[in-house]
Amino acid sequence: MWQEAAREVATEGAPLALLLLVASLFGLAVGSFLNVVIYRVPRRMSIVRPRSHCPHCGAPIRWRDNIPLLSFLLLKGRCRACHHPISWLYPAVEAGTALGFALLAWEHGWSWDLVPDAVFMSALIALAVIDARHRLLPDAITYPGFVLAVGLRALVPPESNADAHDLVFRSELARFLSDHALGAGAVLIVGSSFLLFLLERIDYRLLGRRLEELETAPASGGGSSAPSLVQEEHPPVESRPTPEPREGIADARSDDEAPQEAWSPEWAALLLALGLSGIFLALGREDASLAASGVRSALGALVGAAVGSGLLWLSRVGYYALRRLEGVGFGDVKMMLMVGAFLGWGGALVAIFLASLLGSIYGVTLMILTRERNPKLPFGSFLSLAALVILLLLR
Ligand SMILES: [Zn+2]
Structure with missing residues (x-):
């Protein structure tokens, strides 16, 4: 029975x-x-x-x-x-x-579609609440979240938007990847976790270091409202600050932190990627068409991640250039990797637009009600909300 x-x-x-x-x-x-x-x-x-x-x-x-x-x-x-x-x-x-x-x-x-969507939704709910409470988007969620996004998209190519990534897939490179789907899929999944390492380093060299210098020298900025602004920026920024151990910047921060976990999010993400690519290899050996559509889907996820987080990162750079402040946290950028990978590039753009809209409405309301001139908003919470709306209504 x-x-x-x-x-x-x-x-x-x-x-x-x-x-x-x-x-x-x-x-x-x-x-x-x-x-x-x-x-x-x-x-x-x-x-x-x-x-x-x-x-x-x-x-x-x-x-x-x-x-x-x-x-x-x-x-x-x-x-x-x-x-x-x-x-x-x-x-x-x-x-x-x-x-x-x-x-x-x-x-x-x-449907198998339920698995990636449920994982995505869970991560969004956790990030939304944590960011609202702590102004923090932990790497422990965004890193594995991004790797899971690419891996699950490779394992479970979405039925609903199978054609949506054809735009990406028409190139020569894409055809090559399709012909060598098994290896390409595994490389894409594992490679996504190295992308994170790389991104951290690049952001730190270009921006993070300067932002840290600003933080360690508060009240140096001119203007009447500057000191309070700097203070608001100070509490443990968006994500775990991305210390480069070799350069020894972490010292200032690590004292007041709780004892470190034995594992780091980076390694957890890498192990997860290895596991997922193992499953992909095993399944792809059984079914060649699954491997090909998996590569197509993973590629679409990576494009979504790149478009979404790239746009957010540019606005981070732009904000710093204009105001010498951290407008968009690097944690938001890393979260966007995950959101873009799950939603694809179209969904990623809609998510950013919707999140900015929701955030602006909330921010203006808050400014009117509390007369605070520069409320620090949890952009990650609005991004979660926007992504949830897209996940449930717009697909
Ligand atoms: Zn009690």
Whole structure:
């Protein structure tokens, strides 16, 4: 009977209601995990240990008080031990992820397309909340997120926009890549993680170093509003500042940071890329057409990443040239790599436009309400919101 059900699921006979139920429950579980990520990753804590505890009194949270959504309702939003209110953000993230997954499932039906989209959505939700709370877009999410984007696009070429990348694919290079799909796919996936190393170095040489010099010498700028601006820029910038160990700039920062994790996001991304390309090689050996469409799809993802993050990086350079300030953080640029890879170049452009629009509306409203002249906005949160809108409505 179970096998029958599974076969039904595999064909498209399974009822939609069951799919939505499964997707929502899975979304609740993922949302619960995202809460751990949202709390711990910006604080550089391990997401595995220690076990969850109340941030107020430190009492460990028992499993029955840790059931997504349900426990919050049963406990009436308070810690069982100290009765301190639990943030509404926890159930909101769980409910939001469940709703998001259900909408994706509703849109795609039973399809492999669900996997990359669900991964993308999870990363967006985590980044949106972390950036809103901490003005921070951790490398621990954006790095693996970008590699996953390229790898998953290679493994699961999107059905919906299979033709969209033909523009990219008409060139000679692309034809060559298609003919040597197996190797090309693996190189594209692994190469994407090296792209990150490279990008960090280039940005640091061209911009990061100067921005750090500005930070270490505050109040030196002229103008009445400059000192407060500099201070706002100061707290741990967008991402983990990208220290180049050889040049020894990290010293100033590393003191006040929590003990470092044993693994670094760069290496995690590289290992992930190796794993994904291994899967790609194994699957591609079985099915040559999958390898070819995988390369096409991965190439489209890389073009999306390059267009999106390139545009954002140019505006970062432009803002620095005009105002000697960090307008767009490098964390936003790295996040855009991931967003562009998942959405493709067209979606990336729409995402930037929509995020700027949402951010401007929010910023102007904030300026009118609080009379603060230069509120620092979490661009990553608006970018997440924009990408979610595109993911759910515009594809
Ligand atoms: Zn407590």
